[in-house]
Amino acid sequence: MSENNEIKQKHMFTPLASGCGSPYFEVQDKLIQICDHQASQAKAQEICREGNGDLISLEKISLFDKLLERPEMKRDSIFWVNAHYQDSSSSYVWTSGAELIHGWLPAKPSSNRYHCVLLAHQSNDSVGMTDGDCKLNKKFICAKEDDGDTKQPSGGCGSPFIKLEGLLVQICNKRGTWTEARAMCKEVGADLISLTRTQLVKELVVMSDLANYSWWVGGHYEQSSSSYVWLSGEEIGRGWMPVKPSSDKYQCVALGLSGKGIGGLNDLDCKKWTKFICMKDKVSIKNTTK
Structure with a gap:
């Protein structure tokens, strides 16, 4: 394990502030929070909603590209996002209902048709979506609208x-x-x-x-x-x-x-x-x- 990975695991953020407690950063009109905590898809979504957000939806290619510039999105990392398998349409959809067509890793989604979706950066540097068992404990990414509340909290800077x-x-x-x-x-x-x-x-x-x-x-x-x-x-x-x-x-x-x-x-x-x-x-x- 590299020194950087050891440092990351040693000092995970604790949920003292909204959401998972990690700092927010701005991307387009969104406030994004990359969470080092590992949780099931349902628990991850619950934590995001505690911070008045939700798991991130990557429907916009420009948002996807900006997210990949982040240092947290290193190789061998994987995060829950806000897409799932919809039985009624036999397809994967974002929370808005838009079908998830583009952005999958090669040979994904799998034939197992796992109901939840993750964003993965593989060791071979491939980046894209994969389906996964919703009960797996994985890192996750929260997002919410940039309404100014997070950027201008009262008392200090507001971070934990x-x-x-x-x-x-x-x-x-x-x-x-x-x-x-x-x-x-x-x-x-x-x-x-x-x-x-x-x-x-x-x-x-x-x-x-x-x-x-x-x-x-x-x-x-x-x-x-x-x-x-x-x-x-x-x-x-x-x-x-x-x-x-x-x-x-x-x-x-x-x-x-x-x-x-x-x-x-x-x-x-x-x-x-x-x-x-x-x-x-x-x-x-x-x-x-x-």
Whole structure:
């Protein structure tokens, strides 16, 4: 098992917020939630509906293509989706009633005519639908209409805290400047995260959508020492992307992904509007403003 898979299994999200508790991300007019929990098709649908959504319907090819860009959709992964076998029409249909004709894996659906449908990314890199026993425990994908409720919750960013390397960590899909992000962390008694541990950085690289966003963390440029420091005052000595920090010496620090796909720290303009990561621990954190 790869290190990334071990990290994923070790730190599954718990359903502390709506749905399965994983963060939502925007695709077209939908809010999508890829759930690491494994459940039967019926239980998966129940969990999605607890979050005012449902299992995802992939009737639009453009939505299907966007979903496949996600890092969670790696090889050997399989997820419940919102399609089933309809006895009255002897066909597979989406929840809207539209027939599921395209997008099947080769030789699928099977002759067994299992009543439920999954989205699978196989080891040979084939991606498509397959039928499966509805009682199997599998991961699943929730979706709901983007009405603004999930993006703008009250109190902090609204995402659940998870346990990571002895800390409580909140991966926030809400966006703001560095100062706004820090203020939202403080609303829930937290602060922007300080990445002083190499293993913590590795785990966040796996769990965050670094391919599409940078994430504010608790690092900044300190004029008095002419160096980048964490909110505790500790100097940021390692963890930078190649050739970072830049010669521009932007004042704030984010976790991101380099052009070569390497995760690490980057200096950014503090006014950039992006996502962020909060943390809680027992260490008092110095008050720093930007």
